[in-house]
Amino acid sequence: MSSGSDVDPVDAAEETIFTWGAPPLKFGAGAADEIGFDMAQFGAQRVLVLTDPGIAALGIPQRVAENMKRYGINAEVFDGVHIEPTDAAFETAVEYARARGPWDGFVAVGGGSAIDTAKAVNLLTSCSGELMDYVNKPIGRAEVPSKQLKPLVAVPTTAGTGAESTAMCVLDILSMKVKTGISHWRLRPALAVVDPLLTMTLPPEVTASAGMDIVCHAVESYTAKWYADSGRHRPEERVTYCGSNPVSDLWCERAMGLIAKSFRRAVHSGAEDVEARTDMMMAATFAGMGFGNAGVHIPHANGYPIAGMVKEYRPAGYPQDEPMVPHGQSVSLTAPEAFRFSFPSAPERHLRAAEMLAPQTEMLPDPVEQLPHVLVDLMRDIGIPNGIGAVGYGESDVPDLVPGTMKQQRLLSTCPRPVGEEEIERILLRSVQNW
């Protein structure tokens, strides 16, 4: 059998191929009440529903479990998901699932934390090995799942992470004080069930933070290194995040248009405004379909240490029992400065993003400032903290944050401009205060 490696019909120096994947989608008001039907289509008889205590208190996971029982499915609820999960939290969920398994399928009900925990549980109950075997290099061993996982139905309850579309999960490694992830296409949910009615009661602060995550997903993907600007990959080396490409661009553009239309409304009058909530849910889903294939870059890479090294910050609208920087805040706080830095690599894309996010904004004399200006204007309007200074970091903390960003090489490699320690340090220093 030929390895195929010695016969290459195209120029081996340049990438000519991009990939794009997304789960099937069921979208709309009431979709969450059809999961019994959907799970039955996968032939599942024993299903574990994973959620966090806050969502469990709203009764949503129990409602989903009851619905599955009507289709003859034996469903059990695990409500021990930890918000911004750690390796220890993942392991607790995995131990629970392994002890009470085997399962034919999983349903994740919640934000990114619940969906990511369910991805890890699905991986570690379907395949052998331990968590660190699969965590991204250099922190873990980045092993590849050996087989198809069980069907996972992801039901987001916030409009933000896009975790229902993506093939990765994020976690904090406690002993190293670092946030990292597992990424492989097999982790992608088998079905995304997106029901805007589940987001009606989200507090404004959560709506704002999660919405900034959508903004960053869309703009980072849209400005990510173009897929053909990477060296050619062999099929076995081809990564989930291939850089911006014609298909991910479409989704990101549509997401930005929905943000422009409905983000401020969803924050300020979301409790009554079903249309604004629906637009934000759709924006999150679309941006997930974009960044889940293109990848994100500096703002998300900085978000890892900003969230991972939190000191005393306790944001309004979130559980107050421990300090945390919500994901959407952590990734957006350095975004204005990061996009000043990445501007020269693709000026027209930065300007186009600014125009889609805020079509009415006048052109500034300096084009570099257009996108940062639009982002700062939005962040001020919806109550996002003013820079990393407002979540507890001063200039003297910046040298400690830099290594945490540099560890995110998988993300930094998607940056359209080469970026090293000095550049990251400058971006963080200039993000202590954004306005």
Ligand SMILES: [Zn+2]
């Ligand atoms: Zn994100």
